[in-house]
């Protein structure tokens with residue numbers, strides 16, 4: 001593979017390797033030689049469905065956005081980087097002049113150029129051009145794999161620290177123990193949460209969550225026949241309260257609920273289980289419309305917030321927590337693939353387990369000519 005080999009989504013269910021030209025960079029950009037890329041649910045979703053909401057794949061698009069690499073070339077105006085630097089790459093280039101950017105909430109920028117969100121190409125290639133300020137130098141004690149994990153970890157710092165405003169000694173429940181849920185738990189642990197309760201319908205995921213960052217786990221019962229969704233959620237919240245000794249006020253109450261599942265029952269249960277005066281954050285993308293126990297939310301004065309990608313300081317906090325040894329990302333990387341094996345990597349992600357039969361948490365694809373053994 002010579003030039004700029006790239007892994008391109010051509011159409012639904014059709015991916016191919018392509019030789020693409022090496023991109024030019026602007027004064028404010030750097031060209032990064034991509035070394036590690038994690039696969040995200042969204043990459044798989046584009047492959048299978050060709051769209052996420054209003055984002056529709058209409059022309060071939062390079063996949064991947066959770067990447068790290070080594071700086072290859074630096075634009076004239078970039079002062080903090082030089083060729084050879086190992087960097088985590090934040091994959092959303094914002095316009096910097098719109099209302100949202102200027103208010104410090106750049107994740108809301110309507111003109112964001114986000115890797116592997118149509119029509120913009122992603123990072124599963126050899127050379128990727130990126131604004132210099134979106135490259136974060138990796139401390140020596142972090143690997144390039146850790147660097148790629150900074151993208152999903154930043155989703156965690158954004159939702160738990162910056163949107164959820166979790167403080168030390170608070171209690172948190174995280175619904176969904178997939179990669180994002182686990183990283184939310186890891187952030188909560190790093191920030192000194194007292195109780196971190198993981199909820200998932202798969203007991204194997206809960207076992208892992210308990211070994212990783214959760215202090216407690218909860219496996220919801222199955223819905224009864226003829227039970228409406230909200231009836232089920234009410235029963236579920238009650239059972240959860242009894243099993244885990246959760247009150248709605250005082251020290252055993254849940255200060256922050258983070259839903260990383262997107263499932264209606266979790267969302268409803270989350271609102272029901274939160275303390276009076278508590279916070280609820282939606283980070284999981286699932287059912288686009290759900291029924292909410294809104295009177296409960298009103299009476300509790302529950303703050304309900306959305307959390308989308310990451311904004312100012314989220315990458316910096318993610319790197320700082322990992323570099324300080326407060327978050328270990330290694331246990332989450334369950335599968336590693338060569339660049340040429342990108343299709344196999346997507347397949348493993350899709351079915352949820354690798355050829356080895358082990359459940360996939362995070363699969364990482366190495367850059368062209370990079371060994372998967374080389375972390």
Ligand SMILES: [Zn+2]
Nearest residue numbers: 040066151152
């Ligand atoms: Zn992602």
Ligand SMILES: [Zn+2]
Nearest residue numbers: 095098101109
């Ligand atoms: Zn903007």
